[in-house]
Amino acid sequence: MQKKNMQDLEHRLNQLSAGEGLALIADLFPEKVVFSTSLGQEDQVITQLIASQNLPIQIFSLDTGRLFPETLELLARTESKYKTRIKVFYPETTSVERLVSDMGINGFYESVENRKSCCFVRKVEPLKRALAGNEVWVTGLRAEQSPNRHAMKRIEWDEGNQILKYNPLLDWSFDEMIAYIDKYKIPYNPLHDKGFISIGCAPCTRAILPGEDARAGRWWWEDSKKECGLHAR
Numbered sequence: 001m002q003k004k005n006m007q008d009l010e011h012r013l014n015q016l017s018a019g020e021g022l023a024l025i026a027d028l029f030p031e032k033v034v035f036s037t038s039l040g041q042e043d044q045v046i047t048q049l050i051a052s053q054n055l056p057i058q059i060f061s062l063d064t065g066r067l068f069p070e071t072l073e074l075l076a077r078t079e080s081k082y083k084t085r086i087k088v089f090y091p092e093t094t095s096v097e098r099l100v101s102d103m104g105i106n107g108f109y110e111s112v113e114n115r116k117s118c119c120f121v122r123k124v125e126p127l128k129r130a131l132a133g134n135e136v137w138v139t140g141l142r143a144e145q146s147p148n149r150h151a152m153k154r155i156e157w158d159e160g161n162q163i164l165k166y167n168p169l170l171d172w173s174f175d176e177m178i179a180y181i182d183k184y185k186i187p188y189n190p191l192h193d194k195g196f197i198s199i200g201c202a203p204c205t206r207a208i209l210p211g212e213d214a215r216a217g218r219w220w221w222e223d224s225k226k227e228c229g230l231h232a233r
Contacts, residue, residue: 006155013154018168019049021154025136025166026055032135033166034058036127037086039074040199041177042140042169044186049168051082052184057138060087060130064122065096066201070191077187089126096121106203112222115204122201128161136164142177143170145198145214174214 009028013021026033035050035057037043050057061075079086099121100107108115131137141152158165169177181188191199195207197214208217 006157010153010155013166013168018046018172019053021166021168022046022049022055022057022138023053025138026057029135029164031056032133033138034060034131034134034136035138036130037061037140038200039071039078039189040140041181041188041192042142042172044078044188045177045180046138046140046168047078047082047084047086048184048186051084058087058134059084060089062123062126062130063088063090064201065091066122066203068189068191068199068202068205070189071199074187074189081187087130089130091122091126095125108204109221115219115222131161131163134163136166137161138166138168140169141167142172142174144173 012024016024033056035043035046037047037059039061047059049055050059063072075086075088078084099118103110103114103117108118137158143152152167152170154168154170155164155166157163180186189196189199191207195209196205196217197208198218199205200218204219206217206220208214
């Protein structure tokens with residue numbers, strides 16, 4: 001997409017609600033829009049927005065093989081509530097076997113390099129397969145989540161995945177999101193009520209302490225930017 005066209009589209013989207021923006025994107029890029037859900041609260045809002053409008057947007061999720069049981073149970077509840085099928089992508093078996101053979105079952109605790117290798121095998125590579133052949137990738141990113149996300153735009157070009165990335169909830173606050181969930185009785189992960197704000201793989205996620213950043217519970221043992229590579233800039 002040309003720069004001017006991108007700017008025009010961004011301007012249009014900034015004037016619309018999240019639901020209206022999703023409908024516009026689905027109309028502009030028919031059958032080429034996909035939404036990646038990790039079953040977090042933001043993603044549950046977007047799932048509701050897609051399902052309530054019956055938008056032709058494929059919803060998919062990545063099962064890393066290390067998710068919390070609560071996350072998998074929520075996936076089933078979500079499919080049942082919205083009468084939709086969430087397509088699940090898994091890491092390549094041979095890649096996982098090689099990874100575990102090289103660094104051990106929990107070798108990601110030993111170094112940032114090991115952790116990023118694990119994220120690549122279990123998340124980044126499956127994501128690339130899920131996005132292949134599509135033109136727009138919808139995400140549940142919010143600018144408030146971390147300093148790394150403040151510079152993101154409503155819609156932008158993702159160079160690593162060669163796809164447009166649309167962030168409909170970018171300017172939503174945490175309180176706005178919770179109010180929306182309560183209003184529409186959207187199912188969410190019970191771990192959120194136990195201090196788990198950002199939920200990823202079970203070995204790599206803990207509840208946060210009062211006053212901590214929302215993503216402090218992710219890879220808490222390392223000093224990093226708290227990203228797994230899915231949204232690398």
